[in-house]
Amino acid sequence: MSEPTKFLLQPNPKDPRLSTPVTGIDQTGAAVSLNVVTERPLTLYLNSQEVVTMMTIGDYPDLLALGYLINQNMLKPTDEITKIDYDDELGVVVVRTPVETQFEEKLKKKVRTSGCAQGTVFADVIDAFADVKLSNTTQLNTSWLASLTKKINTAPSLYLEAGAIHGCVLCRQDEPLVYMEDVGRHNAVDKIAGWMAVNDEPAHDKVFYTTGRLTSEMVIKTVMMGIPILVSRSGFTAWGVELARQAGLTLIGRARGSRFLVLAGEDRIVFDANPADSIDEDKRHKRKAAQS
Known part of the structure; x- marks a missing residue:
């Protein structure tokens, strides 16, 4: 058996904070016990201004906060961050910059009228x-x-441990680098964006993999991160495809074993493998996907 993939960073499936055992019954009435992922609120502040409250599994709150602000165009990856404070008990993370950002005044106005900054952002x-x-x-x-x-x-994951979660992976060629999971795929993306910013990681040579659908949101976030190739085991939405074509993003969906579909940016694909020689997905992963 081959060794499991070693990532630069990934969730710990055995971390008791990320899942909890729950009892119930199955279709026969027999008692069952299974792990389910946690879901907790995290309120993000940019300096003194409240931005948003997100539901998350709770790991890597600093990377999630920073990546969210970058992907929402509130901060640039090159902006100076003086400190990121996190209070686990309060569920609050504060990203601090040396000067007030251009978005804080916009956020103040938006919060006063509707309590939500998303429309402006x-x-x-x-x-x-x-x-x-x-x-x-x-x-x-x-x-x-x-x-x-x-x-x-085939990598150890919360998905295999408890299901009901999305995964995203930053890759270079055939090497997966950073694996993040969360109850919302956008959170998993933002954690990777935060990691890239902290480590000054270039985006031009990367591939982004997600278990979720290839929606407009996923396409926008990948393009905003500067990553030219987006891959998913799931399908597409029409607007996601349209935006990918506009941006020149390579969009690959339904990637399962040797099978995949490309609906945008096909010029980046090099057909160097015989599909008949490829091994399909790990059977355990297939069974887990069918159960979720």
Whole structure:
């Protein structure tokens, strides 16, 4: 048996804070006990301004907070961060900058009227999205894709431990680097964006893998991170495909074993593998997916 994939960073499936045992009965009336993922609120502040309250499993709150602000175009990856404070008891994380950011005044106005900043943020993100230029030199070999999906699907994860969770993986060629999971796929994406910012990790040569659907939100976040290739084991939405084509993003869905579909950015694909020679998904992962 091959050794499990070693990531630079990943969730700990055995961390008792991330899942909890729950008892119930099955279809026969027999008693059962299973682990279910936790879900807790995390309120994010940018300096003294409250931004949003997110539901999350609770790991890597600093990376989640920083990545959220970057992906919402509230901060740039190059902006100076003086400190990130986290209070586990209160469920609060504060990202601090040396000077007030350009978004804080907008947020104040938005909060006074509706209590939610999302409408303002969304418009700003869409404006920034149109200006992103993705690398045209990055390629994805089909042999890498088959290798990646096998390594990711067989890695220890909260998904295999408890289900009901999304996973996202930052990859380079056929090497998975950072694995994040959360109850919302957007949270998993934001954690990776935060990690990239903290480690000054370049995006032009990366592949982004997600277990979730290829929606407009997933496409926007991937493009905002500067990553040119997005892969999912799930399907597409029409707007997600349209946005990917506009941005020049390579969009690969239904990637399971040797099978996949490309609906945008096919010029980056290098067909160097014979699909008949590829091994399909790990059977354990298939069974788990069917049960979730």
